[in-house]
Amino acid sequence: MLDEQQLLTWVPRLRRYARALAYNRDDADDLVQDTLERAWAKAGLWQGVANMRNWLLMIMHNLHVDRHRRPGVQTVDMDDETPEVPVAPTQGDRLAVRDLESALNMLPIEQKEVLLLVALEDMAYAEIAHALSIPIGTVMSRLSRGRERLRALMEGSEITQRLKVVK
Amino acid sequence: MNPFQPTHSIAEAELHAYVDARLPLVRRQEIEDWLVTRPDEVARLESYRLQKRGLREMFDPILQEQVPHRLLSTARRRVPWYAQRLAAGLAVALISGGIGWSLHGGLPMESLAAISSSTSLAPISLASAAGFAQRAAIAHAVYSPDQRRPVEVDAAHEDQLVSWLSKRMGAPMKPPHLQTEGYSLEGGRLLPGGQGPVAQFMYQDAEGRKLTLYVSNEVADVESGEKNSAAAFKFTQQGSLKVFYWVDGPFGYAISADTDRDSLTRVAAEVHRQLTSVASTK
Numbered sequence: 163m164l165d166e167q168q169l170l171t172w173v174p175r176l177r178r179y180a181r182a183l184a185y186n187r188d189d190a191d192d193l194v195q196d197t198l199e200r201a202w203a204k205a206g207l208w209q210g211v212a213n214m215r216n217w218l219l220m221i222m223h224n225l226h227v228d229r230h231r232r233p234g235v236q237t238v239d240m241d242d243e244t245p246e247v248p249v250a251p252t253q254g255d256r257l258a259v260r261d262l263e264s265a266l267n268m269l270p271i272e273q274k275e276v277l278l279l280v281a282l283e284d285m286a287y288a289e290i291a292h293a294l295s296i297p298i299g300t301v302m303s304r305l306s307r308g309r310e311r312l313r314a315l316m317e318g319s320e321i322t323q324r325l326k327v328v329k
Numbered sequence: 330m331n332p333f334q335p336t337h338s339i340a341e342a343e344l345h346a347y348v349d350a351r352l353p354l355v356r357r358q359e360i361e362d363w364l365v366t367r368p369d370e371v372a373r374l375e376s377y378r379l380q381k382r383g384l385r386e387m388f389d390p391i392l393q394e395q396v397p398h399r400l401l402s403t404a405r406r407r408v409p410w411y412a413q414r415l416a417a418g419l420a421v422a423l424i425s426g427g428i429g430w431s432l433h434g435g436l437p438m439e440s441l442a443a444i445s446s447s448t449s450l451a452p453i454s455l456a457s458a459a460g461f462a463q464r465a466a467i468a469h470a471v472y473s474p475d476q477r478r479p480v481e482v483d484a485a486h487e488d489q490l491v492s493w494l495s496k497r498m499g500a501p502m503k504p505p506h507l508q509t510e511g512y513s514l515e516g517g518r519l520l521p522g523g524q525g526p527v528a529q530f531m532y533q534d535a536e537g538r539k540l541t542l543y544v545s546n547e548v549a550d551v552e553s554g555e556k557n558s559a560a561a562f563k564f565t566q567q568g569s570l571k572v573f574y575w576v577d578g579p580f581g582y583a584i585s586a587d588t589d590r591d592s593l594t595r596v597a598a599e600v601h602r603q604l605t606s607v608a609s610t611k
Contacts, residue, residue: 169404170401170404170405173396173400173401173404174391174392174394174396175392177391177392177394177396177400178388178389178391178392181388181391182384182387182388191397191399191400192492192496194400195399195400195403195492195495195496196488196492198400198403198404199403199491199492199495199501200488202403203503225488228488262380262383262384262387263387266384277380277384278384280349280381281380281381281384281385282384282385282388282389284349286351287346287351302341302342302345305345306341306342306345309345309377309380312380313373313376313377313380316376317376
């Protein structure tokens with residue numbers, strides 16, 4: 163049986179994925195908060211949830227898609243208490259990483275999601291298919307297109323060289 | 330080259346599975362053999378690996394950040410706002426008091442009063458609670474006739490409404506659903522109360538008649554240090570507008586509608602029915 167402590171342990175992971183999806187910290191944390199609330203609202207289902215992380219990521223994906231389709235209500239803008247915070251670490255030799263970020267944000271959201279779930283969560287392709295409610299063939303084509311597009315966006319510049327330095 | 334064309338017997342998907350280390354050892358070896366004569370493919374796959382590593386470098390530091398308090402408290406939350414304090418006390422009252430709910434006929438006021446007096450509901454002073462009810466009545470009178478903009482966030486965006494009001498009120502705010510009483514949620518708004526924000530949820534029935542639920546969490550401050558044994562459930566009337574209100578711990582609730590007293594009582598009973606059903610599933 164899943165419980166509150168287990169839910170708490172996933173919060174940092176949810177925040178990482180949400181931050182990669184959303185553009186700023188407030189939007190990302192709002193997305194996490196909505197995900198947690200939805201998870202509690204569906205707490206009756208927890209017993210049947212085989213993998214808490216995948217289930218939470220599925221909820222987050224659905225909420226995110228929902229917001230993407232209906233950008234009409236910007237609740238964050240109404241809150242003046244929370245200042246904007248830089249998204250990515252900016253110290254030192256992270257120039258290449260920042261360039262990767264801007265390239266990432268140029269990807270269609272569908273490709274970005276698959277790339278992030280593979281890279282950050284190391285999810286199996288079948289798990290991603292389930293979480294995003296798409297066929298596994300679609301997962302593979304989005305992964306392929308996303309990776310190739312990301313490569314094209316960064317190719318030819320010195321960024322590729324810098325990325326190798328990161329290694 | 331076109332990455333979507335299967336290259337010989339090796340599918341594009343397999344190359345990604347190779348990058349992600351998801352192939353069986355044998356197949357992995359076959360691909361490595363195949364790659365020996367294809368430096369372009371090696372370079373492409375290497376750039377994919379670097380993408381993965383770059384993404385981890387970019388976002389992993391977030392794992393080390395301190396999690397904001399509001400997320401921690403949401404993760405710990407078990408019970409919706411309207412049940413937080415009431416549920417336990419009410420469940421006890423239902424058993425020890427032997428009072429049964431009648432879902433069909435609703436509850437007479439006497440029953441509600443009896444329940445309230447036997448629960449752990451915080452006592453309130455008549456004076457300040459009346460002020461609270463007065464503000465609720467004014468808010469109802471101001472916003473319910475508004476044709477163009479009766480709410481700030483409509484019910485179609487209930488998720489956002491809940492998220493926003495919860496954030497501003499500092500406590501989870503989920504509107505009860507009152508369809509069984511003929512009222513559908515129209516939306517909600519944030520209002521200035523006596524000392525801080527107040528949430529107003531608006532409902533309407535099939536004829537467009539409005540009902541508002543007004544929630545304040547500042548009652549406890551008003552009442553601090555004050556002990557009063559007055560019954561927690563109150564009813565007041567301002568012209569044809571009737572207000573049914575009560576205080577539960579830090580929260581004050583007021584239901585306002587231009588309807589008969591019995592209907593309003595049934596709505597209050599329905600709110601309580603919802604929170605007891607929440608309590609019983611725990």
